[in-house]
Amino acid sequence: MRLRSLLFVPGDRPERFAKAAASGADAIILDLEDSVSPANKEAARAAVADYLAGEREVITLVRVNPLDGHMTAADVAAIAAARPDAIMLPKAEGAPAVAQLDTILRSESPAGASLPPILPIATETPAAIFTLGSYREVGARLIGLTWGAEDLPAAIGAATSREADGDYTDPYRVARALTLFAAHGAGVAAIDTVFPAIDDADGLAAYATRARRDGFTGMMAIHPAQVAPINAAFTPSAEEVARAQAIVDAFAANPGAGVLQLGGKMVDAPHLKQARHILSLAD
Numbered sequence: 001m002r003l004r005s006l007l008f009v010p011g012d013r014p015e016r017f018a019k020a021a022a023s024g025a026d027a028i029i030l031d032l033e034d035s036v037s038p039a040n041k042e043a044a045r046a047a048v049a050d051y052l053a054g055e056r057e058v059i060t061l062v063r064v065n066p067l068d069g070h071m072t073a074a075d076v077a078a079i080a081a082a083r084p085d086a087i088m089l090p091k092a093e094g095a096p097a098v099a100q101l102d103t104i105l106r107s108e109s110p111a112g113a114s115l116p117p118i119l120p121i122a123t124e125t126p127a128a129i130f131t132l133g134s135y136r137e138v139g140a141r142l143i144g145l146t147w148g149a150e151d152l153p154a155a156i157g158a159a160t161s162r163e164a165d166g167d168y169t170d171p172y173r174v175a176r177a178l179t180l181f182a183a184h185g186a187g188v189a190a191i192d193t194v195f196p197a198i199d200d201a202d203g204l205a206a207y208a209t210r211a212r213r214d215g216f217t218g219m220m221a222i223h224p225a226q227v228a229p230i231n232a233a234f235t236p237s238a239e240e241v242a243r244a245q246a247i248v249d250a251f252a253a254n255p256g257a258g259v260l261q262l263g264g265k266m267v268d269a270p271h272l273k274q275a276r277h278i279l280s281l282a283d
Contacts (some may be wrong), residue, residue, distance in 0.1 A: 001059065001191050002026050003124065003144060003218040004234035005227045006065075010035035011044030017051050023224040024231060027059035032075050033066070033090050045078035052082030061143075063088035067097060073104050080108040084116050086143045089114060091151065092120035094131025098138045117143035119191070121181065123175040124151035132182035144189030146220065147179035166203065178214055192219040200230060208233030234281070241282045244275035 007025040009016050011032045020028045030051065036044045048062055062084045065071035068091065075220035076087075089101055098118055105115045120137065122128055122145050135145055136272050149161040158168050161172040168176065176192070192211040195204045208219055219230050236244070250260050251272050259268045 001143070001189075003059070003191060005218060005221055005230040006061070007193065007221045007224065007227055008035065008194070009050045011062075012036050012040040014047040016052060017047075020224060021057040021060075023227045024086075024229045025058060025221065025224075026218070026231070027061055027085075029061045029063050029088055029220070031063045032071075032083075033063050039063075041074075045075060049079050049082050052079060052084055053274070056085075059085045060084040061088050063090060064101075066091035067100055072101070073108065076104050076108045080113075081110055083113070086117045086119055088119045088121065090121045090148075091124045092122055093125060093128045094122075094132075094134035095137045096131075098135075098141055115141075117141060119146060120144050120273040121146055121148050122179050123147040124157055126152070129175060129178065130214065132178050133185065135182050139186035139188055140185060142188045144191045144218070145179060145183035145186060145190035147174075147175055147193050149193050166197070184215065188216060190216045192216040194220045194222050195226065196222065197225045198225065201225075205229045205233060230240065236282045237277045240278055244278040244282075245277035247271055248279065 003026050005025045006027045006029055007020050007023055008029045008031050009020040011030050012035075014092065017028070030048045032044050032048065050058065052062075062075070062079050064075035064087055067089070087101065087105070089097060092098070098120065101118060102115060107151070109115060118141055120135070120142070122132055124147075133272065134141065149168065152175060153159070153161045157170050158169075158171070161168055163169060180190050192208075197203055204226055211219055214232050218234055221227055221230055247267055249260060250262050250267070251257065254260060259266060261267070
């Protein structure tokens, strides 16, 4: 399953669902949490359930409300029968949160139905930072792992998570890096957080390019205009594919070699692994 771009859509704006699905995003996230006011929760649940019951064009996730807010069960009850492709869990705190959500899913899903995989937002509380390694225990239940740069500073009374130039301050660089390693440790997609400046196309492209460079496999978006730059950043260029294919071909032609020289540079097993990864992304 390819998850380069995941586009958020407010759950109480059903007129935007089809547009989001046609945006080119690999997945859309129908949101029942932050973008929906308490007064509109019920209407949003109904709208999301109606959409899920129809024919879907792309992978469709639903972001439910946090487990500590007493709305998660109502969210799941409203949408479970319509079989979302995955559930996004905000303010998740490690494997125990996944197990708690699974209990709710089992109680509300049709008998015998398989449970949808889960995409935790893994860094939105201080305690969550210390549970990141536990996702390895529940990797089979996850579709990926992502993080957020807004709720955590609010939770600890920080003024912001960013420097004046938009770069993260040190605590949030740590949260981002730990999420990256936790995702790969669990064997699931590593999804970077949103880029909030909708009108800054150059900044978005640079951010997404750095995210892929660092090892993230995809990124969330908050506007359809962000989808194309994100997809481009997480899709290997023709030059990358050609270089990767040359490495794979060189080792195929020399099956007993551990190290080879290609284009004046040494290549060995890590380069071969990376080349195969690039070719898988290109496919």
